[in-house]
Amino acid sequence: MKKAKKYIKFIVVPLILITMVFNLTACQEKVLQQVDGEAFVLGTYGQIRVFAPSQSKGNKAIEKAFQRIRDIENTMSTSIENSDVYNINQNAGQAAVKVSDDTLYVIEKGIEYKNITKGNFNITLGSLIELWGIGKDWQRIPAQEEIIEAQKHIDINQLEVEGNNVKINDPNMLMDLGGIAKGYAVDEAVKVLKANGIESGFVNLGGDIFVFGEKPDQSPWYIGIQKPELNSSSVMARIAMSNESIVSSGDYERYFIEEDVRYHHIIDPATGYPSDSGVISVTILSDKAIDGDVLSTAVFILGLEEGLALIETLEDVEVAIITSDKLVHISSGLDDKIEILDKAYRMAN
Numbered sequence: 428m429k430k431a432k433k434y435i436k437f438i439v440v441p442l443i444l445i446t447m448v449f450n451l452t453a454c455q456e457k458v459l460q461q462v463d464g465e466a467f468v469l470g471t472y473g474q475i476r477v478f479a480p481s482q483s484k485g486n487k488a489i490e491k492a493f494q495r496i497r498d499i500e501n502t503m504s505t506s507i508e509n510s511d512v513y514n515i516n517q518n519a520g521q522a523a524v525k526v527s528d529d530t531l532y533v534i535e536k537g538i539e540y541k542n543i544t545k546g547n548f549n550i551t552l553g554s555l556i557e558l559w560g561i562g563k564d565w566q567r568i569p570a571q572e573e574i575i576e577a578q579k580h581i582d583i584n585q586l587e588v589e590g591n592n593v594k595i596n597d598p599n600m601l602m603d604l605g606g607i608a609k610g611y612a613v614d615e616a617v618k619v620l621k622a623n624g625i626e627s628g629f630v631n632l633g634g635d636i637f638v639f640g641e642k643p644d645q646s647p648w649y650i651g652i653q654k655p656e657l658n659s660s661s662v663m664a665r666i667a668m669s670n671e672s673i674v675s676s677g678d679y680e681r682y683f684i685e686e687d688v689r690y691h692h693i694i695d696p697a698t699g700y701p702s703d704s705g706v707i708s709v710t711i712l713s714d715k716a717i718d719g720d721v722l723s724t725a726v727f728i729l730g731l732e733e734g735l736a737l738i739e740t741l742e743d744v745e746v747a748i749i750t751s752d753k754l755v756h757i758s759s760g761l762d763d764k765i766e767i768l769d770k771a772y773r774m775a776n
C-alpha cells in the first residue's frame with residue numbers, strides 16, 4: 428500500500444508540473460490585452476485598437492501613432508497655417524515651397540493617380556472644393572459662372588515638382604489633399620504601431636481602415652461596410668480580412684441639403700458639381716490605405732461600369748460598389764469575402 432502511494436506521487440507530481448507548464452505557456456499567449464484609443468484627427472473620428480503585452484505598452488504605441496497622424500495633419504492640412512499645403516497655396520503663382528518627404532510622397536502619388544483615374548482624382552481641385560465649401564462655414568451652391576471660372580484653375584500640369592520644391596504656376600489654383608492624406612496617415616500609423624512592438628490591431632480614421640495581424644483568440648477580423656444612408660451608423664455588410672486596408676467613400680459622409688437636393692463632398696472635375704454617377708458608396712480593399720483612399724473617391728466619380736473596369740486592371744485591389752438601387756456590385760476577387768447583413772441590399776452579380 429505504502430509503496431503504491433509513493434508510486435502515485437511519482438506520477439502525479441510530474442503530471443501536475445507538466446500541466447502547470449502548459450498553463451503557463453497558454454497564459455503567456457493569452458496575456459495580450461486589448462487596448463483602445465481615440466482622438467479627433469484630420470477632421471474626423473480616429474480610432475486605434477491594439478493587442479499589446481500590457482495596457483501601458485499599448486497606450487504608448489497608440490499615443491505615438493496618433494502623434495504621427497497629427498504630424499501629417501500639420502503638414503498636409505489646407506487650413507493649418509504654415510502647413511506645406513497652406514504654404515504651397517499661399518505662394519501659388521509666385522514661388523516654390525520646400526516640402527517634407529511625407530508631403531512630397533503624397534503629392535507624387537496624387538499626380539500618378541490623376542492619370543490612372545483619367546483626371547477624376549485631382550489633388551489640384553482646391554478652387555472648386557473651396558467654392559462649394561462642403562462641411563465648412565461657407566458651404567453654398569455656387570453660381571454657374573463661378574463654377575466655370577473655378578474649373579479653369581484645376582489643371583494639374585500647372586503643378587511643378589523639383590526635388591522637394593513644389594510650385595503651383597497658376598495663381599488661382601489650390602492644392603487639396605483631402606482625398607488622399609487620410610489614407611496615408613493610416614498607413615503611417617500602422618508602421619508606428621509595428622515599430623513599437625504591436626503585432627495586431629487596426630487603425631480607423633473615419634472609415635479609412637487598416638487591419639493587421641491576428642486576434643489573440645484567432646477569430647477572424649470582420650469589418651463592416653456602413654449603410655450608405657443619411658444619419659445611419661449601422662452596417663449593411665461585413666468582410667473578413669487581415670493585413671490589408673478597407674476604405675469607403677460615400678455621398679452620405681459630408682453634405683448639405685437645399686430644397687431637397689443633397690450636395691456632397693466628392694466633386695466631379697468634369698462638371699464642377701458633386702458627383703452624380705448613380706453610385707452611393709464605394710469600398711476598396713487594397714494593400715495600402717493611401718491607394719484605397721484615392722480609388723474609393725475616384726471610382727465614386729467614375730461610376731459603376733468605368734469604376735469596376737478600372738479596379739479589374741489593378742492588381743491586389745478589390746471593390747464593392749453600391750448603386751442607388753441598393754445593388755452591391757463586386758470585383759472578381761471579393762466573391763467569398765463579403766457577406767450582406769441587411770436584406771434591403773442585394774448582390775448584383
Ligand code: AMP
Nearest residue numbers: 547548549550605606676692693694724
Ligand atoms: P473622401 O472622403 O476620401 O472620398 O475624399 C473626399 C475629399 O477629397 C473631399 O472632402 C475633398 O477634400 C477631396 N476631393 C473631393 N473631390 C475630389 C476629387 N475629384 N479629386 C480629389 N480630391 C477630391
Ligand code: MG
Nearest residue numbers: 606720721724
Ligand atoms: Mg478617399
